[in-house]
Amino acid sequence: MGRIRLLMYVLCGLFYPFFLSAQRDAAHALMFGQGGSNQFDTYLSPMEYKGSQFTFLRETLRMTQRAKERLSFQSLTQGTFSMTENPAQNANEYGGHIGYNAGWHYNWMLRERLRLMAGGLLGADAGFLYNERNGNNPAQARLKADMALSLAGIYKFRLRRQVLALRYQADLPLMGCMFSPQYGQSYWEISQGNRDHNVCFTSPGNALSLRQLFTLDFPVRRFTIRTGYFSDIRQSHVNGIKMHDISRSFLIGFVRHFSIIQDKERKEELIL
Amino acid sequence: MICLFCAVLICFTFSSCQKGMDEADSSPEVNLQALWEIIDQHYCFLDYKAEEIGLDWNAIRSTYLGKLSPQMSRTQLFEVLCQMLSELRDGHVNLYSSADVGRNWSWKEDYPDNLNTEVRDEYLGTDYKIAAGLKYKILDDNIGYILYESFQNGFGEGNLDDVIYYMRLCNGLIIDVRSNSGGFLTYAERFSSRFTNEKILVGYNSHKTGPGHNDFSKPEPEYLKPSEGVRWQKNVIVLTNRACFSSTNTFVRNMKECPLVTILGDKTGGGGGMPFTSEIPIGWSVRFSACPSYDARMQQIEFGIDPDVTCSLDCKDVENGHDTLIDTARQMLSE
Numbered sequence: 001m002g003r004i005r006l007l008m009y010v011l012c013g014l015f016y017p018f019f020l021s022a023q024r025d026a027a028h029a030l031m032f033g034q035g036g037s038n039q040f041d042t043y044l045s046p047m048e049y050k051g052s053q054f055t056f057l058r059e060t061l062r063m064t065q066r067a068k069e070r071l072s073f074q075s076l077t078q079g080t081f082s083m084t085e086n087p088a089q090n091a092n093e094y095g096g097h098i099g100y101n102a103g104w105h106y107n108w109m110l111r112e113r114l115r116l117m118a119g120g121l122l123g124a125d126a127g128f129l130y131n132e133r134n135g136n137n138p139a140q141a142r143l144k145a146d147m148a149l150s151l152a153g154i155y156k157f158r159l160r161r162q163v164l165a166l167r168y169q170a171d172l173p174l175m176g177c178m179f180s181p182q183y184g185q186s187y188w189e190i191s192q193g194n195r196d197h198n199v200c201f202t203s204p205g206n207a208l209s210l211r212q213l214f215t216l217d218f219p220v221r222r223f224t225i226r227t228g229y230f231s232d233i234r235q236s237h238v239n240g241i242k243m244h245d246i247s248r249s250f251l252i253g254f255v256r257h258f259s260i261i262q263d264k265e266r267k268e269e270l271i272l
Numbered sequence: 273m274i275c276l277f278c279a280v281l282i283c284f285t286f287s288s289c290q291k292g293m294d295e296a297d298s299s300p301e302v303n304l305q306a307l308w309e310i311i312d313q314h315y316c317f318l319d320y321k322a323e324e325i326g327l328d329w330n331a332i333r334s335t336y337l338g339k340l341s342p343q344m345s346r347t348q349l350f351e352v353l354c355q356m357l358s359e360l361r362d363g364h365v366n367l368y369s370s371a372d373v374g375r376n377w378s379w380k381e382d383y384p385d386n387l388n389t390e391v392r393d394e395y396l397g398t399d400y401k402i403a404a405g406l407k408y409k410i411l412d413d414n415i416g417y418i419l420y421e422s423f424q425n426g427f428g429e430g431n432l433d434d435v436i437y438y439m440r441l442c443n444g445l446i447i448d449v450r451s452n453s454g455g456f457l458t459y460a461e462r463f464s465s466r467f468t469n470e471k472i473l474v475g476y477n478s479h480k481t482g483p484g485h486n487d488f489s490k491p492e493p494e495y496l497k498p499s500e501g502v503r504w505q506k507n508v509i510v511l512t513n514r515a516c517f518s519s520t521n522t523f524v525r526n527m528k529e530c531p532l533v534t535i536l537g538d539k540t541g542g543g544g545g546m547p548f549t550s551e552i553p554i555g556w557s558v559r560f561s562a563c564p565s566y567d568a569r570m571q572q573i574e575f576g577i578d579p580d581v582t583c584s585l586d587c588k589d590v591e592n593g594h595d596t597l598i599d600t601a602r603q604m605l606s607e
Binding site for chain 1: 290291292293294295296297306310314316370457477479480481482483487489492494546547548549550551553554555557559562563
């Protein structure tokens with residue numbers, strides 16, 4: 001419980017600057033994606049289920065006036081729905097989760113066009129995985145909160161007088177907590193109030209996960225279109241239950257830029 | 273930190289994650305091994321059945337591996353796997369293929385039914401009432417009779433209020449759950465909560481905490497709280513036979529702890545483990561007991577619960593259109 005309380009303090013501390021900062025340049029993006037999903041959860045089945053999934057991502061990235069205007073704030077809302085089937089193709093699983101991540105990056109500008117960012121994100125996520133033919137263990141609830149190390153790089157370049165932005169970001173959860181039933185515990189038992197180590201501390205040692213986002217922004221008339229590739233690998237091995245939830249999607253969406261100073265020449269200076 | 277991050281990235285790229293079986297496989301040996309492991313790591317009565325019926329799960333693996341051949345058909349493989357599971361003698365253990373359901377129903381098939389439905393239906397007649405899953409009637413000697421055929425058929429608190437209120441002037445109540453093979457635990461708890469005025473201990477439940485045969489959590493007490501609806505305050509007799517299984521077994525366990533309740537008939541069929549489901553690479557799903565439950569004295573109920581009064585169906589009574597158990601219960605309640 002001590003570690004969970006420490007995590008809560010860290011979460012509060014990290015969110016505190018969010019309420020104090022003033023907005024300067026900001027980019028809001030909305031993306032939709034479709035791709036493959038691989039679900040594995042030994043509470044439901046020893047088999048890996050594979051299929052397709054749909055994703056949406058909403059991102060806000062903006063500069064603040066803190067740390068000599070080198071601190072940026074990012075928030076990421078993610079929702080996913082997957083439909084997968086077992087290798088024998090005679091059973092299905094349906095899964096979904098929605099999550100919110102927010103945090104701060106310190107920015108370094110290299111050679112004017114390349115921006116490197118390093119920081120941390122705090123996230124919370126809720127979801128489920130439902131196996132349509134299981135009896136008393138038909139579904140697994142997914143609840144987690146974590147703190148992730150986040151690294152990103154943004155490279156801007158010109159192509160036919162247009163400014164394009166290439167971005168790569170990787171987030172690695174370092175510590176957090178998650179819900180899990182005990183090895184053979186039923187949800188009926190949990191509903192009766194019988195708890196057994198159902199909130200577990202997570203770290204890369206027992207929940208090695210990684211989220212990667214690779215995007216390209218390019219203008220089309222007045223709009224900025226974003227295409228990209230999103231990889232979200234979640235794993236855990238707690239209470240004797242092994243799971244992975246791997247999704248990879250191709251994304252498409254659009255970006256809206258907001259700036260205090262309206263100047264086309266400043267477009268290259270915008271964060272994205 | 274950045275180096276560590278890069279190292280993790282590289283690890284992710286080249287190393288394996290938490291992995292499961294990712295290909296369908298119909299080979300007999302792979303499927304028998306997968307099925308054996310599921311039971312070995314998740315089934316909750318291996319040690320208990322080793323003591324009670326001499327089950328040796330390790331030896332069973334060798335025995336049944338010897339019955340396999342690479343050329344065997346799916347049907348033949350299904351038969352061998354079902355035979356292996358039958359060694360567990362558990363009605364909650366099934367193997368499901370698209371063509372069949374593997375089962376061991378010896379818990380009821382090896383014993384007399386103690387029930388003739390045609391004779392029983394004569395007691396109900398045609399003017400009985402139906403409240404959701406409950407059929408009920410006041411018999412000629414002012415004894416209430418409730419027939420509950422399956423815990424799959426639900427009922428609400430309002431149904432129970434109406435049924436019990438309707439029978440409030442009866443001298444006693446008979447609840448017939450013979451051949452009720454179970455369903456939802458919620459209904460077992462909801463029904464039995466009408467027969468106690470105090471919170472009472474009815475049993476314990478537990479779950480596995482790891483793959484070892486004896487890896488169990490500390491048993492948690494299970495209490496039955498009195499319903500806030502209409503509660504029965506007179507004598508009750510619950511009729512049982514060997515086909516009372518699973519949730520019905522739990523209902524009988526709960527009722528046995530309630531005051532003014534007598535269990536009459538044959539021993540129940542058992543089924544004291546809550547079943548979970550898993551699957552093997554060929555695509556067949558398997559159901560097995562995963563979470564054991566016990567009675568209020570921490571005794572296993574997997575092989576059934578003894579009645580307070582043993583009573584069997586008499587063939588001569590049946591010939592005369594009488595149900596021995598119902599008649600005995602009516603007589604006891606009228607005394």
